[in-house]
Amino acid sequence: MQRTLYLIERGNRINLHADGPSLLITSRNKAARRIPVNAIDKVVVIGNIRIDADSITLCADNNIPLLFISQGNTEKAFILPYNHKLPRHYKEQRIIIQSEDTQRRYRKWIQTRKTMMQMQILREIFKKFRLPDEIGEGNYQFIINKIGQRYATWSMIKDIVENFIRAIILGRILNAGLDPHFGIINRRVNFGLLLDLSLIFEPEADLQTIKFFQSNSVKIENNELSESNIKSIIDRFESRRESIFQLAETVIDEFFEIMKDLRK
Structure with a gap:
């Protein structure tokens, strides 16, 4: 499986250059590394x-998204491959926006998937407790907010993890030939579809x-x-990366099933 390339600046002057079909990483006091794209x-x-x-051009030519995260705050940006043609x-x-019924089905699917993951996450957090089959969105958020209030930098850490997850989802969206900007819940918003599907994965970030x-x-x-x-953030994320990747593939497949049913 392909891997994520993490580049972290800690005063070591990291430089990234294109070198044929590879990326060449150089930094102070370290040997250069060459990684095939x-x-x-x-x-x-x-x-x-x-x-x-x-x-950047080499990554774009190979359909590789770049995620930029600023140190110490939540500023981030994606660079995507350019394609003048419609996905x-x-x-x-x-088709999904053509009627209220199809939009409701889409929203219900997102919420159902998110609820399933919420229960899965709560069972992992509270392993010693017997939980009901359903707990509800409001109750889930109340529990998570209570935990988050203990930590001043909760939002900063969660934002980084969420963007790592979004990078995986974005790669799957592009690979599937979907428009990442055409959302329903997040309509007329940049990366609308990405933000819609990311709702399902929010409990994983929690x-x-x-x-x-x-x-x-x-x-x-x-x-x-x-x-x-x-x-620590990267190691923990990478230990769960395969399961996140597989769930993203499943979610994309289910999205195609919805579109297929609507064409009938």
Whole structure:
């Protein structure tokens, strides 16, 4: 499976250059690394990394999204491959907005999927307790908010994890030939479909954020993440990456099933 390339600036002057069909990473006091682009599914940049234009073009040519995250706050940006043509399934996506009934079905599917993951996450958090089959959106948010209130940097950590997850979903959307901007819940919004589908995965971000703060090694000073903090977030995310990837594939398949049924 292709892997995520993480580039983290911690005063080490990292530079990224295109080198034929590879990306060449150079940094102070370290040997250069060359990584073939066909081994990368996305690039995550945290901090001030110097990237030449040829590297961005090489990623675009290979359908590799780049995610930029600013240190110390929640600023982030995606760079996507440019394509002047409509995505292959754009017309099929438009079918969903043609009636209130189809939009309601879509929204119900999103909420049902999200509810399933909420219960799965709560059972993992409260392993010693017997939970009901359903708990409700309001009750779930109340529980998570109570936990989050304990930590001043909760939102910052969760935002990073959510964007890692979105990068996986975005890659699956592009690979499937869907328009990432054509959302229903988030309509007329950049990355509308990505934001819609990301709702399903929000409980996963909650879980990883909780696990981060439960770690004995966590120590955040002045709202600034240390190198060990960032490594902890990445290691935890990568340990669950395969399951997130597979769920994203399942969600995309279910989305196609909805569009297929609506064409009948």
